[in-house]
Amino acid sequence: MIAVRSAEIQVDMPSRGIAAARKRSVGRYRPVSWIFARQAVQESVTTKLRIDASASVIWKELLFYEEVPEKAPFLLRSLLPQPIRTEGEKRQIGATVRCVYSSGDLVKRVTRVEAPNLLRFEVVEQNLGIEHCVRTLSGSYQIQNCGDASTIFLTTHYEGYLHPRLLWRGLEVVLVRQLHGQILRGICAAVLPESAMMRSTVTGLRNSERTDAEGVGCTISGSSSRR
Numbered sequence: 349m350i351a352v353r354s355a356e357i358q359v360d361m362p363s364r365g366i367a368a369a370r371k372r373s374v375g376r377y378r379p380v381s382w383i384f385a386r387q388a389v390q391e392s393v394t395t396k397l398r399i400d401a402s403a404s405v406i407w408k409e410l411l412f413y414e415e416v417p418e419k420a421p422f423l424l425r426s427l428l429p430q431p432i433r434t435e436g437e438k439r440q441i442g443a444t445v446r447c448v449y450s451s452g453d454l455v456k457r458v459t460r461v462e463a464p465n466l467l468r469f470e471v472v473e474q475n476l477g478i479e480h481c482v483r484t485l486s487g488s489y490q491i492q493n494c495g496d497a498s499t500i501f502l503t504t505h506y507e508g509y510l511h512p513r514l515l516w517r518g519l520e521v522v523l524v525r526q527l528h529g530q531i532l533r534g535i536c537a538a539v540l541p542e543s544a545m546m547r548s549t550v551t552g553l554r555n556s557e558r559t560d561a562e563g564v565g566c567t568i569s570g571s572s573s574r575r
Contacts, residue, residue: 407464
């Protein structure tokens with residue numbers, strides 16, 4: 349009996365910790381949702397990255413946001429729940445990946461895989477405490493060969509609940525682009541590990557309008573739309 353009770357405590361404690369963190373997160377975002385939440389509007393943000401590497405090399409280094417080892421930018425850390433780890437394989441159709449956050453989790457299901465050019469997923473569960481403000485629907489990684497280089501199109505589809513949309517959509521786009529930038533920095537770091545190139549790449553990622561490569565291995569641009 350003692351051993352069983354001990355095992356129950358060991359299993360229950362992490363779930364209690366996540367539940368408590370989620371409760372704090374819900375409390376943090378609740379005033380915003382009470383005041384500004386209205387009917388959901390579907391939005392889409394795409395970020396395009398050109399990198400001096402083949403599609404097959406990039407494919408091996410694809411990362412979800414929750415897998416990037418580098419510290420996220422200040423704005424992401426301040427306004428969004430923080431990722432901890434992932435559980436599951438993302439390169440098989442039908443596979444599910446559980447993304448664990450500081451305030452809960454998010455479950456992605458892979459819907460299409462065409463190696464080394466396309467990976468699509470849908471979000472089947474989101475329990476992060478921000479569901480009355482924004483809810484992620486799906487995303488994709490598309491890789492196109494461009495001579496000796498490749499272009500990655502990283503897309504996120506989501507529902508925005510906060511109004512007026514003219515105000516909140518601008519902030520959402522900034523956050524999604526920073527999230528995309530975090531992912532692309534992680535991919536660049538794996539594909540192009542030279543420190544000098546990475547410093548230049550990070551500079552390019554911070555400016556979504558930059559188009560001149562200046563001899564750097566990556567350049568980036570972004571776009572957003574309403575679905």
